[in-house]
Amino acid sequence: MEMVNITIDTRKIQVPKNYTILEAARAANIAIPTLCFLKEINEIGACRMCVVEVKGARALQAACVYPVSEGLEIYTQSPAVREARKVTLELILSNHDKKCLTCVRSSNCELQQLSEDLNIKGLRFEGEAKLLPLDEFSPSIVRDPNKCVLCRRCVSMCKNVQTVSAIDTMERGFNTTVTCAFNKSLNDVSCTMCGQCIAVCPVGALREKDDTDKVWAALANPDLHVVVQTAPAVRVALGEEFGMPIGSRVTSNMIASLRRLGFKKVFDTDTAADLTIMEEGTELLHRIKEGGKLPLITSCSPGWIKFCEHNYPEFLENLSSCKSPHEMFGAVLKSYYAEKMGIDPAKIFVVSIMPCTAKKYEAQRPELSSTGYADVDVVLTTRELARMIKEAGIDFTELPERHFDDPMGEASGAGVIFGATGGVMEAALRTVAEILEGKSIDNIEYNAVRGVEGIKEATVEAGGLKIKAAVAHGLGNARKLLDKINAGEAEYHFIEIMGCPGGCVNGGGQPIQPSTVRSWVDLRAERAKAIYEEDRELPIRKSHENPRVKALYEEYFEKPGSHKAHKLLHTHYTKRAKYPEE
Amino acid sequence: MSENKCCCCGTAEACVDERDQKLQEIIAKYKDVRGALIPVLHEAQEVYGYLPMSVQKKISEGLDVPLAEIYGVVTFYTQFSLKPKGKYKINVCMGTACYVKGSGIILDKLKEKLGIEVGECTEDGLFSLDACRCIGACGLAPVITINEDVHGRLNPDDVEGIIESYTKTENK
Numbered sequence: 001m002e003m004v005n006i007t008i009d010t011r012k013i014q015v016p017k018n019y020t021i022l023e024a025a026r027a028a029n030i031a032i033p034t035l036c037f038l039k040e041i042n043e044i045g046a047c048r049m050c051v052v053e054v055k056g057a058r059a060l061q062a063a064c065v066y067p068v069s070e071g072l073e074i075y076t077q078s079p080a081v082r083e084a085r086k087v088t089l090e091l092i093l094s095n096h097d098k099k100c101l102t103c104v105r106s107s108n109c110e111l112q113q114l115s116e117d118l119n120i121k122g123l124r125f126e127g128e129a130k131l132l133p134l135d136e137f138s139p140s141i142v143r144d145p146n147k148c149v150l151c152r153r154c155v156s157m158c159k160n161v162q163t164v165s166a167i168d169t170m171e172r173g174f175n176t177t178v179t180c181a182f183n184k185s186l187n188d189v190s191c192t193m194c195g196q197c198i199a200v201c202p203v204g205a206l207r208e209k210d211d212t213d214k215v216w217a218a219l220a221n222p223d224l225h226v227v228v229q230t231a232p233a234v235r236v237a238l239g240e241e242f243g244m245p246i247g248s249r250v251t252s253n254m255i256a257s258l259r260r261l262g263f264k265k266v267f268d269t270d271t272a273a274d275l276t277i278m279e280e281g282t283e284l285l286h287r288i289k290e291g292g293k294l295p296l297i298t299s300c301s302p303g304w305i306k307f308c309e310h311n312y313p314e315f316l317e318n319l320s321s322c323k324s325p326h327e328m329f330g331a332v333l334k335s336y337y338a339e340k341m342g343i344d345p346a347k348i349f350v351v352s353i354m355p356c357t358a359k360k361y362e363a364q365r366p367e368l369s370s371t372g373y374a375d376v377d378v379v380l381t382t383r384e385l386a387r388m389i390k391e392a393g394i395d396f397t398e399l400p401e402r403h404f405d406d407p408m409g410e411a412s413g414a415g416v417i418f419g420a421t422g423g424v425m426e427a428a429l430r431t432v433a434e435i436l437e438g439k440s441i442d443n444i445e446y447n448a449v450r451g452v453e454g455i456k457e458a459t460v461e462a463g464g465l466k467i468k469a470a471v472a473h474g475l476g477n478a479r480k481l482l483d484k485i486n487a488g489e490a491e492y493h494f495i496e497i498m499g500c501p502g503g504c505v506n507g508g509g510q511p512i513q514p515s516t517v518r519s520w521v522d523l524r525a526e527r528a529k530a531i532y533e534e535d536r537e538l539p540i541r542k543s544h545e546n547p548r549v550k551a552l553y554e555e556y557f558e559k560p561g562s563h564k565a566h567k568l569l570h571t572h573y574t575k576r577a578k579y580p581e582e
Numbered sequence: 583m584s585e586n587k588c589c590c591c592g593t594a595e596a597c598v599d600e601r602d603q604k605l606q607e608i609i610a611k612y613k614d615v616r617g618a619l620i621p622v623l624h625e626a627q628e629v630y631g632y633l634p635m636s637v638q639k640k641i642s643e644g645l646d647v648p649l650a651e652i653y654g655v656v657t658f659y660t661q662f663s664l665k666p667k668g669k670y671k672i673n674v675c676m677g678t679a680c681y682v683k684g685s686g687i688i689l690d691k692l693k694e695k696l697g698i699e700v701g702e703c704t705e706d707g708l709f710s711l712d713a714c715r716c717i718g719a720c721g722l723a724p725v726i727t728i729n730e731d732v733h734g735r736l737n738p739d740d741v742e743g744i745i746e747s748y749t750k751t752e753n754k
Contacts, residue, residue, distance in 0.1 A: 165648030171657045181653035182635055189650075579639045579649055 006072040021052055021063035021074055026520070030076055033085060033114055035092075036151035037064040038200055039519035041161065047151055048088045049114065052076045060084055082118075089118055094125040095174075096203075097146040103204040110202035110514050111149060132177065137185040139364055140193035140209055140357040143167075145177050148205035153515075154178060154197035161501060162475040164307065166191035178205075184580045190310035192475065194303035194499045195357030195381075195508015200518075208357050208509060212388050214378050218349045219262045226349040228258050229267040229329050232419035233355035233504035234382045236530035240511040241386035242396040247526040249534060256399035257389045258353075268404040269352070270415030272329035273427065275552065276300065277414060277543035279569055280322045281432045282560035284494055288465065293317045295470075295485070295492040298424050300324045302362035303499025303508070305573065307475050312482050313575040318495075321570040323375070325418065326352040326359065327368050329408070330375030331568040336556045338371075340407065345371050352379045355419070355507035358499065370568045381509025407548065413535035414543045420528035421473035421503035422449035422456060425496040429460055429469070430542045436463030444541060450532070452502055452524050455481055457492075469494045474501035505531060604629045605637065609644035619647055619655060623662055632663040660714065668703045668710035670748050673727045677716025684738070685724035689713060691741040692726075708752060709745070 002017040008028050015024040020043075025032050036047035045062035052063045055073035060081060063074075075081060093115065100106045135143040152169060155178055159165045166189050170179050180189045198206045218226045239248035258266045284296050299305060299320040308315055323331070330352070334345040352359060359379040362368065368375045380388075389396055403409065414430050417423035426446045434441050441462075448458035449469065454477040460467045470492045472481040478497045484490040500507045502524025513523060540546055557565045608625045612618035622641055627633055633656050642649040656662040674680075674689045689711075693699060696709050703710040719725045722734025726744075733744055 159648065159651070165650050168648070168650035168654040170654050181638070181649040579642070580635075582635050 004068055004070045004072070006068050006070075006074065008074045009076055015068055017068070019068050021054075021061070021066045021068060021072075022050060024068050025052075025063065025074070025076055031117075031516075032063045032076055033117055034064055034515060035110060035114060035149065035202060036153065037519070038153050038156075038515045041200060042151065042153045042156045044152065044156075047092070047149070049085055051081060051084050051088075053078050053081055086118055086120065089114055089120060090123055090125055092149050093120070093123055094127050095129050096149065097129070097144075099147075103147070104207050104210070105201075105204035105512075108512060108514070109204065110516075113514070128174070130174075130177075135179075135185050135187075136209070137187040138191065138193065138209065138361070139187070140360040141186050141191070141195060141198065142207050142209055143179070143186060144205050144207070145179065146205075147203050148178055149203055150176055150178065151202055152178070153200040153202065154206055157196045157200045160476070162192070162194060162196055162499075163479045164190065164192055164194075164475060167197065180580075182580065188580045190307075190576070190578055190580075192303040192306045192310070192499060193358040193361040193508075194475065196500060198357065198508050199506070199510065199512055201512075202515065208381050208384065209360060210384060210387075211360070211378050211380055212384050212391075215351055215380060215388065218351070218377070221349075223347060224349045225264050225343050225347050226262070226351065227265040227267060227333060228263040228351045228353060229269045229272070229326055230254060230258070230353040231269045231326065231355055231504060232273070232416045232423075232531060232534075233507060233510065233527065234353050234385070236419065236505060236527045236534070237355065237510045238382050238386060239396075240513070241383065242389075244397075246513070246517075246521060246523060247530045249530045250396075251534070252401045252403075253396055253399045254385075255402040255404060257385075257394050257396060259402060260394050260399075261388060261392055263351070265405040266402075267329065267333075267408050268411045268415070269326045269329055270411030270418065271404075271408040271546065271548055272325035272332065273300075273415035273418040273424075274412050274543035274546045274549045275328055275332070275569065276322050276325045276418075276424075277427050277431050278549060278553070278560045279328075279565060280320050281428050281435065281543075283320055283322065284428065284432060285435065286561065288467075288493060295495045296320055297495045297497055299571075300418065300424055301358070301497065301499040301504075302356065303358035304475065304478060304497045306358065306361065306576070307478065307499060309573055309576040310578055311479070314486075315482060316573045316575065319573055321566075321572065323368065323569055323571045324359075324362065325415075326354065326379075327362065327375045327571070328569045330368075330377075331370045332408070332552070334371040334373055334375065335568055336552065337407065345373055348373075349378075350376045352376050353382065353385045354379050355382050355504045355510045356500075357381060357508040359509070365571075367571055382507075382511060383509060386511070407551075410540070410546060410548050411538075412543050412546045413538040413541035415546070416535045416538065417531055419504045420450070420531045421452070421498050421524070422446075422471045422496065423503065423531070424498075425449045425458075425469055425471050425494070427543055428494070428496075429458075429467075431544045432467070433460060433462040434542065434544065436465055438463065449496075450528075452522065452528075467494060468492045469496075471496045473498045473503050475499055477501075502528065601629050602640070605640055606644070609641065613645065618645060619652065620659075623652070623656060627662060632666045634664065660712070663701070663712075665701060666703055666707070666710070668708050669752075670709050670728050672709055672711050673714045673717070674712070675715075675717050675719070675723070675725045675727075676713045677720065677723075679716070679720035680724040683723040685726075687738050688724055688726060688736055688741060691738045692745075695741055695745055708749070 003014045035049040045065035050063040051060035053075040132145040235251040239250040297318045330350045338345040363376040363379045414427035456471040472478045505527035506524045725734040
């Protein structure tokens with residue numbers, strides 16, 4: 001790497017030639033405040049919070065987009081710089097609702113943090129402020145334009161990364177807003193509800209629809225049997241909400257907290273993930289052997305499903321008919337479990353803790369109610385669970401060791417890795433390869449499908465069959481892969497698609513890390529590491545070896561793909577319009 | 583009357599709206615040209631007179647540009663309109679010179695006379711009203727344009743007569 005010599009605040013340092021001033025300052029341990037900047041997602045120099053003085057330059061320059069060069073002299077703390085940043089921030093604040101006390105992002109807000117960091121003691125500008133209606137029609141996402149600072153991070157995420165383009169910047173000047181075309185609600189456009197916009201919002205302008213009140217009410221209702229299940233990605237991220245390092249595994253603390261909250265049973269969605277593999281693996285082999293529609297594409301990610309329904313209806317028949325694991329679990333709880341425990345399914349209230357906002361939308365799909373009742377009653381994100389734990393006054397770090405409840409308590413490592421990109425594929429291959437070979441296989445780590453590369457490919461040979469597989473994560477990569485298939489440039493048997501970049505570990509319902517962390521730490525990789533650690537430590541790592549799943553088939557479903565399994569564990573999809581109605 | 587009959591010519595044959603055909607030609611001309619969105623919007627507005635959602639959807643589909651992005655561009659530039667324009671398009675100059683010479687009062691008078699707000703069109707489709715940036719005729723301030731006609735050095739009392747002169751032409 002070619003280096004250049006620069007001077008920052010009279011300190012002489014050497015930095016790589018391709019650095020921006022912001023990166024160079026970071027290397028010198030000098031913090032420059034930013035607001036619109038999010039590395040690789042939004043580098044547009046729009047908000048002017050990061051201005052610095054560059055010797056010889058006509059005006060102050062935005063550090064986040066200004067490239068270093070040999071001999072560059074930079075001042076990050078001169079009076080002119082400090083005053084310019086303060087004026088900019090105060091102007092942004094003059095058109096912000098400033099209702100921090102009741103804001104969901106209070107204490108995790110980049111604007112609030114800037115106000116503290118820049119020592120803002122009063123607001124000099126009291127001008128007109130926007131007062132616009134909230135968009136609360138989506139079951140997943142609330143948009144509050146009165147908190148929006150117009151940084152455009154959400155727009156870039158939605159348009160450039162996810163290629164959904166549900167939102168964009170409209171109008172100009174003071175009237176500028178981030179909204180949908182023709183000011184439609186997120187609920188009426190082709191929004192996939194993935195929530196990645198929330199994950200990158202520096203303030204509370206985008207947030208999940210908070211459903212904690214519904215859960216508190218259910219927990220307080222003595223007539224209900226309230227149970228909860230948690231997705232694999234939650235346990236490797238929840239700790240962040242309590243100040244723990246990224247990638248901390250808090251499975252036991254999470255279970256203990258849920259018990260204290262009053263849930264009758266705490267189940268592991270991973271067990272249902274094992275069930276999904278049994279059904280999906282069977283479906284794959286059936287389609288390959290019987291000449292069914294290929295490639296088979298996974299259906300666990302509701303953001304991906306909605307994206308497909310809006311944009312690629314020609315692939316709907318390729319989607320696995322399997323419900324997503326937590327929906328399968330819901331159906332099992334309101335059928336098998338209800339019968340076994342002798343509880344009226346009408347009285348069972350199923351809460352899913354998910355790293356996902358799209359699951360809120362998924363849960364209210366009318367087709368996902370096989371028993372006559374919604375499979376899942378309420379979906380909470382990882383963040384909402386953290387809020388409930390805090391509200392209940394539970395000391396999250398000091399809790400006794402706890403394990404998931406039976407009769408669906410034990411999950412395999414295959415179920416755990418569902419939380420990271422490539423995980424569903426790997427879990428399926430572990431089972432499918434053994435079925436085809438007819439014997440146990442020891443080497444079960446499929447490294448080709450792991451990692452954060454956008455599109456991954458692997459060919460697996462087993463039992464004389466060659467299975468060509470592909471994995472895409474993030475909807476932009478999904479689009480690339482599907483376009484390639486449509487153009488006849490690629491052919492596969494089996495594809496895993498997860499709507500969020502990195503898969504569920506980086507889902508739209510996960511703890512939000514500010515740009516100062518997210519820009520420099522790969523959350524996807526750090527959280528995935530914890531997932532794979534958990535997998536390695538489990539005694540059972542293949543779905544078909546899970547004794548709970550075996551028992552479920554013996555006692556109830558008979559075999560994968562049976563009539564009963566189809567009734568309770570499978571679903572169908574709907575073609576949806578690409579554009580909103582007039 | 584059969585539902586299949588065309589609304590404009592009444593024939594049983596499905597007739598393609600001439601304007602839609604023109605739009606498809608415009609899109610074809612610019613397809614795969616980088617930065618083609620703004621010229622396409624301009625030409626589409628010339629064809630339809632404005633840019634309703636149905637037109638923006640067709641452009642989105644044709645150019646493979648997201649609808650939200652198109653709507654963002656249309657609402658950013660004042661020359662694009664989401665609403666139909668009148669036969670007589672009134673523009674009131676709000677440039678600095680016109681403004682200090684009272685174009686705001688002229689605009690209010692026009693609103694009152696026509697019974698519409700800025701950006702709207704009268705029910706009979708005759709007049710639409712817009713405020714615009716400096717048109718470079720500061721010597722005539724305050725100035726309004728009605729289609730290609732320029733009316734300068736106005737005072738609020740002139741408004742009534744000007745509007746009536748156009749209404750009279752129509753009624754002849």
